Amino acid sequence: MGIIKSFKNNFAGLFKKLFNKKNARIGIYGPPNAGKTTLANKILRDWTGDAMGSVSHMAHETRRARRREGVTIKTNGNSITLDIVDTPGLATKIDFQDFMAEGMEEGEAKRRAKEATEGVIEAVKWLENLDGVILVMDATEDPFTQVNVTVIGNMEARSLPLLIAANKVDLEESSPTTIRDAFPQHPTVAISALEGKNIDTLYEEIAKRFG
Ligand SMILES: Nc1nc2c(ncn2[C@@H]2O[C@H](COP(=O)(O)OP(=O)(O)OP(=O)(O)O)[C@@H](O)[C@H]2O)c(=O)[nH]1
Ligand SMILES: [Mg+2]
Numbered sequence: 001m002g003i004i005k006s007f008k009n010n011f012a013g014l015f016k017k018l019f020n021k022k023n024a025r026i027g028i029y030g031p032p033n034a035g036k037t038t039l040a041n042k043i044l045r046d047w048t049g050d051a052m053g054s055v056s057h058m059a060h061e062t063r064r065a066r067r068r069e070g071v072t073i074k075t076n077g078n079s080i081t082l083d084i085v086d087t088p089g090l091a092t093k094i095d096f097q098d099f100m101a102e103g104m105e106e107g108e109a110k111r112r113a114k115e116a117t118e119g120v121i122e123a124v125k126w127l128e129n130l131d132g133v134i135l136v137m138d139a140t141e142d143p144f145t146q147v148n149v150t151v152i153g154n155m156e157a158r159s160l161p162l163l164i165a166a167n168k169v170d171l172e173e174s175s176p177t178t179i180r181d182a183f184p185q186h187p188t189v190a191i192s193a194l195e196g197k198n199i200d201t202l203y204e205e206i207a208k209r210f211g
Contacts, residue, residue: 023070024210025083027126030136031147032059032089032116035167039136039193040066040086046199047071052086058102060116062088065126075200078207087126088119090147127154132161132210139166139174139190143182152183161209164188165202170195 028036040052053066069083094116099109127133135151137143155162164183166176169190176190189205191198 023081023083024131025085025129026132026134026206026210027065027085027087027123027130028134028136029087029090029123029127029151031138031145032061032091033057034089034136034138035165035193036089036136037062037086039134039165039167039191040068040084042193042196042199043073043084044068044071046203047073052084059098060089060091060094060112060119062086063115063119064088065122073203073206075204075207078204078211080207080211082206082210085126085130087123088116090120090123090151091116092146094120127151130160132163134163134165134206136165136167136193137179139168139176139179140171143179148183152186156185162186163202163205163209165193166190167193170197 028040030036037053037055041055044050044052048068048071050068052068053062055061065085065087067083067085070081071084072079072081094113096106096109096113099112100106104112133151133155135148137148152162164179164186166174166179166188168174169176170192176188180188187205187209189198189202191202193199
């Protein structure tokens with residue numbers, strides 16, 4: 001009995017190794033407020049019917065990484081199954097006074113700043129476990145920031161695929177070309193995660209880059 005059981009277990013393990021390709025684990029990264037959770041929600045809504053998390057105009061809304069496994073994206077001819085991780089916004093400076101300026105009282109603002117700092121650490125730790133990154137940038141802002149350059153440098157150093165989403169192109173002042181010109185070595189897709197603009201092109205690029 002013991003021998004049969006052990007044979008079964010070994011066979012199951014071997015079968016898994018040979019035929020069960022692991023899902024690509026893709027992290028959604030970027031500075032606070034770039035629209036990472038809005039994009040994660042859009043992807044999940046389009047392909048699973050669920051949502052990932054809450055969205056807010058206030059920075060550092062997401063303070064814990066959230067993962068959704070087995071999201072299958074189908075584009076013309078391509079199909080890819082991903083584990084998607086929405087991460088807390090990366091920042092080089094977190095100041096509780098910024099939250100007070102948004103109307104929070106001091107105690108709450110300090111708590112929030114501490115959580116946001118822990119969120120940044122968590123997001124950086126997650127980078128180790130990923131097969132690829134979608135870097136979301138707000139196309140109305142300057143792309144040459146320490147956060148963007150650090151994430152890109154990290155992925156390049158590990159030869160992992162990166163896709164840039166130049167988000168908020170529904171806003172008149174957006175300039176996705178500035179982002180494209182800043183990082184010409186990586187594919188950039190101009191999208192509006194909020195309105196769904198150009199989202200099909202993003203799905204095609206996702207299937208191409210991470211498939
Ligand atoms: N106009 C416009 N606004 C957007 C778009 N995507 C997100 N937003 C807005 O930007 C704000 C931040 O969106 P979130 O999805 O919470 O951003 P995030 O990157 O997850 O932010 P953190 O979790 O705080 O790091 C919200 O007010 C969104 O409604 C977009 O494509 N166009
Ligand atoms: Mg978020």
